[in-house]
Amino acid sequence: MRVEDLDTPVLTVDLDALEENLDRYQDYYTQHGIGLRPHIKTHKTLAIAHMQMRRGAIGLTCQKLGEAEVMAWGGLGQDLLVPYNILGKQKLDRLVALATQARITVAADSDVTVAGLAAAVKGAGVTVGVIVDVDLGGGRTGVQSPQEAVALGRRIHDAEGLELRGIMAFPTPPAVRGGIQATLAALDKAGLPHPIVSGGSTKSALQAHEIPELTEYRAGEYPVGGAGHLREGRHTVAQCALRVVATVVSRPNDGRAILDCGSKTLSASLVQFDDGPCAGYIVEYPEARLHGFSEEHGHVDVSRCARKPHIGERVQVLPVHPCPCVNEHNELVAIRRGNVEAVWPIYARGKIR
Ligand SMILES: Cc1ncc(COP(=O)(O)O)c(C=O)c1O
Numbered sequence: 265m266r267v268e269d270l271d272t273p274v275l276t277v278d279l280d281a282l283e284e285n286l287d288r289y290q291d292y293y294t295q296h297g298i299g300l301r302p303h304i305k306t307h308k309t310l311a312i313a314h315m316q317m318r319r320g321a322i323g324l325t326c327q328k329l330g331e332a333e334v335m336a337w338g339g340l341g342q343d344l345l346v347p348y349n350i351l352g353k354q355k356l357d358r359l360v361a362l363a364t365q366a367r368i369t370v371a372a373d374s375d376v377t378v379a380g381l382a383a384a385v386k387g388a389g390v391t392v393g394v395i396v397d398v399d400l401g402g403g404r405t406g407v408q409s410p411q412e413a414v415a416l417g418r419r420i421h422d423a424e425g426l427e428l429r430g431i432m433a434f435p436t437p438p439a440v441r442g443g444i445q446a447t448l449a450a451l452d453k454a455g456l457p458h459p460i461v462s463g464g465s466t467k468s469a470l471q472a473h474e475i476p477e478l479t480e481y482r483a484g485e486y487p488v489g490g491a492g493h494l495r496e497g498r499h500t501v502a503q504c505a506l507r508v509v510a511t512v513v514s515r516p517n518d519g520r521a522i523l524d525c526g527s528k529t530l531s532a533s534l535v536q537f538d539d540g541p542c543a544g545y546i547v548e549y550p551e552a553r554l555h556g557f558s559e560e561h562g563h564v565d566v567s568r569c570a571r572k573p574h575i576g577e578r579v580q581v582l583p584v585h586p587c588p589c590v591n592e593h594n595e596l597v598a599i600r601r602g603n604v605e606a607v608w609p610i611y612a613r614g615k616i617r
Contacts, residue, residue: 274508300316301323301345303324311608330615331612344369351377363392418454491582509578515574526561
């Protein structure tokens with residue numbers, strides 16, 4: 265079957281581009297002696313996670329417990345990191361059950377999280393690893409100082425069934441090195457172990473070596489790129505592997521084209537670039553601006569295009585944010601040079617708990 269035979273809109277991944285990205289990043293991490301722990305929240309797909317592990321990933325990162333359950337079910341539970349505060353009986357029961365089948369590490373940034381984890385594992389006969397989430401300017405979760413990291417690290421270290429495995433931060437551009445050094449120095453002074461020093465984000469993924477303290481790295485979007493990575497020069501068009509194939513369903517006037525992919529296909533992600541909002545990049549029409557959407561319509565300004573798309577024409581759209589786009593789909597169609605090689609179920613789709 266050829267890609268032209270697929271009905272639209274359809275989520276596809278170009279296998280040559282995907283494999284090149286997987287190799288390129290894995291080679292970088294191998295060369296620098298840093299463990300690559302891919303974040304599967306981007307592709308949510310067992311097949312790609314297996315490709316990452318086969319290439320030398322040290323384990324996987326899953327943002328939510330539900331994603332980790334899917335990965336363990338798919339034979340990928342060797343070493344899972346969930347960099348998230350796990351709270352509440354329902355999740356803690358699931359975490360303990362998962363820890364009987366998988367090696368698992370979670371993150372914590374408060375006594376409340378650590379107390380819940382400690383109570384859940386007590387007497388359960390399992391070990392759960394915990395890393396301290398440190399806020400080094402990301403402004404989301406994370407303890408706010410090296411002193412807080414030490415206090416929380418001590419609680420984890422002292423809790424039966426928990427194992428202090430180190431620290432994490434998000435994101436980790438080279439500028440956060442000082443914060444990592446200060447945190448590690450404080451942990452060392454307190455005699456607390458930190459075998460894992462985990463950085464993350466595709467934006468600075470190829471600068472990880474500028475923070476030699478990092479032992480491992482969580483990158484999610486690197487296998488597929490996207491319109492944002494293209495704009496910022498991290499991926500070329502050819503390296504942007506995730507493509508929504510869409511059809512032009514209307515050309516109401518000379519300057520407007522409407523695609524059959526709206527927010528229920530691309531997700532509602534809209535990124536503000538210098539020249540306005542962007543929902544995606546149209547490969548065949550680089551001057552076109554996919555600037556908005558309704559649920560099932562993509563709104564494209566084609567006024568700057570010398571050649572304009574016609575009704576019924578198919579185009580390839582690089583989503584501006586691949587992760588929520590994938591989360592809108594049941595399947596990912598794997599394409600090589602126009603041929604359909606596989607249809608992969610996106611088993612971790614919708615695993616938000
Ligand atoms: C905790 C954490 N680590 C790593 C990543 C991966 O970042 P990226 O998607 O830029 O590769 C994310 C992304 O949101 C994250 O939240």
